[in-house]
Amino acid sequence: MSKKQPIVVSESIMMQSKIFTIQSQEITFSNGASVTYERLVSSTEGAVLIVPLLEDGTLLLIREYGAGVGRYELGFPKGKIDAGENWEQAALRESQEEIGFLPKKVKRLDSLSLAAGYMTHYTHIVLATELTPQVAIGDEPEPLEIVPWHLDDWKALLNELHFSEGRAYAALMLVLKETGRI
Amino acid sequence: MSKKQPIVVSESIMMQSKIFTIQSQEITFSNGASVTYERLVSSTEGAVLIVPLLEDGTLLLIREYGAGVGRYELGFPKGKIDAGENWEQAALRESQEEIGFLPKKVKRLDSLSLAAGYMTHYTHIVLATELTPQVAIGDEPEPLEIVPWHLDDWKALLNELHFSEGRAYAALMLVLKETGRI
Numbered sequence: 001m002s003k004k005q006p007i008v009v010s011e012s013i014m015m016q017s018k019i020f021t022i023q024s025q026e027i028t029f030s031n032g033a034s035v036t037y038e039r040l041v042s043s044t045e046g047a048v049l050i051v052p053l054l055e056d057g058t059l060l061l062i063r064e065y066g067a068g069v070g071r072y073e074l075g076f077p078k079g080k081i082d083a084g085e086n087w088e089q090a091a092l093r094e095s096q097e098e099i100g101f102l103p104k105k106v107k108r109l110d111s112l113s114l115a116a117g118y119m120t121h122y123t124h125i126v127l128a129t130e131l132t133p134q135v136a137i138g139d140e141p142e143p144l145e146i147v148p149w150h151l152d153d154w155k156a157l158l159n160e161l162h163f164s165e166g167r168a169y170a171a172l173m174l175v176l177k178e179t180g181r182i
Numbered sequence: 183m184s185k186k187q188p189i190v191v192s193e194s195i196m197m198q199s200k201i202f203t204i205q206s207q208e209i210t211f212s213n214g215a216s217v218t219y220e221r222l223v224s225s226t227e228g229a230v231l232i233v234p235l236l237e238d239g240t241l242l243l244i245r246e247y248g249a250g251v252g253r254y255e256l257g258f259p260k261g262k263i264d265a266g267e268n269w270e271q272a273a274l275r276e277s278q279e280e281i282g283f284l285p286k287k288v289k290r291l292d293s294l295s296l297a298a299g300y301m302t303h304y305t306h307i308v309l310a311t312e313l314t315p316q317v318a319i320g321d322e323p324e325p326l327e328i329v330p331w332h333l334d335d336w337k338a339l340l341n342e343l344h345f346s347e348g349r350a351y352a353a354l355m356l357v358l359k360e361t362g363r364i
Contacts, residue, residue: 003254003327006247015204019300022202025249033323035318037249038201040222065188066298067207067219072185073298093226110340112348114296116248116255123348141215144186151364155359158292166294166305167348173355177337182364 004030014038020170025043039118043080046111046122048090049167052077052099053129057152059175060099060131061163063145074163075088076171079138091126097138099146104130109174110169125171127178151181186212192284194221227263228304229294230272231349233357234259234281235311239334241357242281242313244344245327256329256345258353261320273308279320279329286312292357294349307353309360310324333363 009026016022021041027041028034052060059076066073081090091106107127114121149157155174157163176182198204203223210216234242241258248255259280263272263287273288289309296303331339336354339345358364 005253014199017196017204017220017283020204020222022199029247029324031324035323037198039250040202068221068301069295069298071187075298082357109313111346112351113251113346114348116257116347118250130352133265140213141217142213164295165298166296166352169294169352169355170348173351
């Protein structure tokens with residue numbers, strides 16, 4: 001709480017690929033301890049995770065191949081914030097690309113870290129409502145399957161083996177809270 | 183849902199540092215589209231996130247420097263599952279190292295992916311109860327601050343700016359559900 005912020009003594013880029021940048025940081029703590037950390041550095045803008053919600057309480061989920069987990073994953077539409085975009089513009093674009101709807105209203109519910117210990121990455125959780133059909137072409141290798149799911153059935157969603165991302169659980173929790181369900 | 187699993191045509195390690203391994207995968211989808219993905223490969227065992235819960239409903243959180251976000255972060259004790267350990271052994275070890283308590287009971291509530299699109303990483307969410315004081319020495323550069331927080335005050339915890347990990351929200355949600363609070 002009142003602990004003094006550690007000092008970053010030095011930092012350098014160790015490795016860089018198309019989508020990943022790994023940085024090394026030498027940190028000195030207020031007790032004198034010195035540690036070298038490795039961390040993944042993302043673009044400062046981060047990503048958006050969109051919760052598309054119809055008026056009757058139905059969520060529009062997508063089923064998409066997740067190369068990380070190596071299988072189709074059920075989840076919320078999301079994507080990186082492109083250079084020059086803000087979270088709002090990214091949310092509007094991704095909604096059209098991934099579910100074929102343009103939301104009239106978007107509201108940022110929270111901004112979440114992914115792994116505070118070793119990733120700089122942030123995901124903005126965006127509630128999208130008043131949806132009207134409008135398609136934009138994204139960079140998906142195949143059309144995404146849209147899976148409607150009613151918010152009241154959220155416990156069944158937690159039990160879905162292929163709905164597994166921690167930040168997807170978090171988004172669900174935030175929307176349940178926002179809509180007065182919990 | 184009934185989509186055919188894409189085929190991994192080839193894969194190779196692109197880069198490796200002390201804690202990160204980046205792999206390249208060429209994937210062919212059932213529609214013939216071919217894509218090269220980069221993904222972060224973790225140890226197959228993954229990590230544990232421990233929710234230490236006292237009998238009166240108090241959570242034991244920790245405040246720890248997060249090199250990823252570059253500040254002190256409020257969250258649950260957690261750590262990598264070491265080689266030769268299972269999630270249960272890792273949970274017992276990390277509980278002693280990070281909060282100085284040995285749980286008599288541990289229960290796996292769920293296993294969560296971090297970023298299904300580009301990380302293989304899984305975190306097991308473990309509820310730890312019947313805690314008795316027992317300290318083990320970990321590899322922390324400074325003593326961790328323990329922050330008691332009552333489960334009934336979960337909405338205030340979501341509002342804490344430095345309680346920001348998606349998987350921490352998920353763990354909180356799972357424990358609220360497990361204890362019948364939501």
